[in-house]
Amino acid sequence: DTGVSQDPRHKITKRGQNVTFRCDPISEHNRLYWYRQTLGQGPEFLTYFQNEAQLEKSRLLSDRFSAERPKGSFSTLEIQRTEQGDSAMYLCASSFTDEQFFGPGTRLTVL
Amino acid sequence: DAKTTQPTSMDCAEGRAANLPCNHSTISGNEYVYWYRQIHSQGPQYIIHGLKNNETNEMASLIITEDRKSSTLILPHATLRDTAVYYCIDRGMDAGNMLTFGGGTRLMVKP
Numbered sequence: 001d002t003g004v005s006q007d008p009r010h011k012i013t014k015r016g017q018n019v020t021f022r023c024d025p026i027s028e029h030n031r032l033y034w035y036r037q038t039l040g041q042g043p044e045f046l047t048y049f050q051n052e053a054q055l056e057k058s059r060l061l062s063d064r065f066s067a068e069r070p071k072g073s074f075s076t077l078e079i080q081r082t083e084q085g086d087s088a089m090y091l092c093a094s095s096f097t098d099e100q101f102f103g104p105g106t107r108l109t110v111l
Numbered sequence: 112d113a114k115t116t117q118p119t120s121m122d123c124a125e126g127r128a129a130n131l132p133c134n135h136s137t138i139s140g141n142e143y144v145y146w147y148r149q150i151h152s153q154g155p156q157y158i159i160h161g162l163k164n165n166e167t168n169e170m171a172s173l174i175i176t177e178d179r180k181s182s183t184l185i186l187p188h189a190t191l192r193d194t195a196v197y198y199c200i201d202r203g204m205d206a207g208n209m210l211t212f213g214g215g216t217r218l219m220v221k222p
Contacts, residue, residue: 002154033209042198042212043155056209091154098143100210102154 002026004103006092012109013082020078021106025094032075033100034067035091036060043091049075082110114138115199120217123193129186131216133199136180141204144175146184148195149215155198158184189220 003026013019025032030051035043046065048056051072061067064082069075079086087110093100116134123129135144145160159166159173161182166173172185186193198215202208 002156004154035210042196042215043210045209045211048209093154098160099157100155102156105154 002101002103004092004094004101006090006103006106008106009104010107010109012111014111015082015084017082018078018080019082019108020076021090021092021108023075023077023092023094023103025074025092026096026101027073029094029096029101030072031095031100032069033093033095034075034077035093037089037091037105038087046077079108082108084110086110114201114211115213117197117199117213117216119214120219122219122221123186123189125191125220125222126188129189129193129218129220131184131186131197131199131218132181133184134181135199135201138179138201142201143204144173144179144182145200145202145210146171146173147198147200147210147212148193149198150192150195155210155212158197160202189218191220191222194218194220 005024007022032049034046037043045058047067049069064080067077089105089107091105093102143160146158147155149155161173175182196215196217198212
């Protein structure tokens with residue numbers, strides 16, 4: 001257990017539905033990252049927050065994806081109008097210095 | 112895209128040293144070499160990082176060649192619990208930089 005928690009751990013949804021995931025970082029960490037990992041591949045960067053400011057977004061983050069970190073603590077990642085291609089593990093990580101601590105991930109299955 | 116190349120898979124006998132190579136021939140002077148690993152169904156876990164000197168911690172040793180174009184992660188006494196995918200990553204010095212994962216090396220430690 002790294003101290004980073006994610007909820008839910010698993011989510012099954014039907015195509016076209018909206019889903020929201022939550023990440024609670026280690027409390028003193030000011031940086032928070034979202035990654036996506038498909039089967040057999042390494043994680044891919046989605047977006048990065050420093051405190052409440054979203055400083056970087058990957059081109060993978062289409063306009064159906066939105067992430068927030070309203071008070072610089074927990075973060076949410078929402079996917080609207082889900083597609084089967086969104087099926088993946090969504091990983092959250094937090095850091096204060098160089099080392100990123102990863103949560104266990106949320107596995108999304110879109111039917 | 113990842114800038115490192117690693118063998119797809121390796122085997123190691125339990126109790127022996129596991130030596131995992133990585134090529135990063137395009138690494139720039141302000142980039143560190145990071146190693147993470149991912150045990151099945153868990154988020155990635157930080158192992159070690161270095162700039163140009165060899166590094167050692169309680170988990171592993173990192174040997175970086177003098178020209179910095181390659182490195183080797185050494186697990187001195189591999190156990191079954193070290194079975195995982197090991198990722199070698201070039202990362203800029205800005206602590207906010209994301210991690211760019213490649214495919215990694217799947218290490219299987221066998222009894």
